[in-house]
Amino acid sequence: MCLYGKYIELQESTTVSKPKQPKSDNPLELAKNFKQQIKTCCRNSKEGKPDAVTYLWICVSSEGIMHYKDEGAKQLGMEEWLNVVDEAASLGASWVVLTLSTRLSQHDGVWEICRWAQDAHGMMVGLHLAVEEVNEEELASIKSLDLSKVRILIRREALPALGHLEKEGIQLWTANPQSEGIKPHCQGPAKMIYVNANGMLYTCGLVDGIDQYHMGSVLEKKLRQIMQDKELPHSVEEGIHRISPACDGCPALVANFFSENF
Numbered sequence: 679m680c681l682y683g684k685y686i687e688l689q690e691s692t693t694v695s696k697p698k699q700p701k702s703d704n705p706l707e708l709a710k711n712f713k714q715q716i717k718t719c720c721r722n723s724k725e726g727k728p729d730a731v732t733y734l735w736i737c738v739s740s741e742g743i744m745h746y747k748d749e750g751a752k753q754l755g756m757e758e759w760l761n762v763v764d765e766a767a768s769l770g771a772s773w774v775v776l777t778l779s780t781r782l783s784q785h786d787g788v789w790e791i792c793r794w795a796q797d798a799h800g801m802m803v804g805l806h807l808a809v810e811e812v813n814e815e816e817l818a819s820i821k822s823l824d825l826s827k828v829r830i831l832i833r834r835e836a837l838p839a840l841g842h843l844e845k846e847g848i849q850l851w852t853a854n855p856q857s858e859g860i861k862p863h864c865q866g867p868a869k870m871i872y873v874n875a876n877g878m879l880y881t882c883g884l885v886d887g888i889d890q891y892h893m894g895s896v897l898e899k900k901l902r903q904i905m906q907d908k909e910l911p912h913s914v915e916e917g918i919h920r921i922s923p924a925c926d927g928c929p930a931l932v933a934n935f936f937s938e939n940f
């Protein structure tokens with residue numbers, strides 16, 4: 679399977695679940711129920727209610743999954759990170775993408791999160807690599823996961839250096855499918871939970887660190903509360919909605935290019 683291979687798993691995972699069948703066989707009642715469902719959908723759409731969550735995007739600090747530069751900030755332990763995965767999965771997330779800024783072997787804890795996501799929740803795992811090198815030890819760790827549910831996300835430019843991973847049965851995906859400066863062809867952040875290395879929630883990676891888009895901390899609020907809070911910013915302002923390196927690896931972006939990469 680090549681870099682631009684088939685991405686059927688994701689398409690399946692994003693399929694909208696079937697609506698429950700109305701209990702009654704009475705045609706009038708069925709029609710009434712149907713009308714009511716449509717009204718509810720329209721109302722939700724107008725009210726800007728967030729969609730069901732599909733993606734969890736975790737940004738890992740250069741120091742590793744349980745470390746953060748800001749000494750004043752509480753460091754999240756493994757238990758807390760696994761809780762984040764549990765909560766996201768309970769909201770419907772079928773994907774977790776971890777963005778790693780240094781090489782894989784420096785990210786202790788990443789493997790436990792990946793295994794938990796796969797084993798406990800059957801989630802697809804994306805490892806977004808910034809470093810264009812994977813050594814033997816790192817390769818063995820990747821291969822210890824269920825490879826049918828692993829995708830390695832790399833920048834297009836890294837393909838010459840990392841293309842050999844495909845010979846190992848590892849599927850590579852483009853982390854930056856669009857050029858910088860243009861409007862992202864992304865699904866927007868409404869179906870995504872973005873957590874930075876410090877456990878802070880932001881609308882998405884593009885606006886990490888901008889107060890206006892801060893949505894709280896995983897240590898203070900349940901993800902369900904955050905995703906359902908209409909007062910919080912679930913979208914990015916049009917004026918700054920442009921592709922930047924901060925969008926690299928964004929699952930809400932990359933997902934839109936899977937079918938185009940057939």
Ligand code: SF4
Pocket residue numbers: 862864865866867882883884885914919920921924925928929930931
């Ligand atoms: S990080 Fe970029 S691509 Fe992803 S949702 Fe935000 S604006 Fe869209």
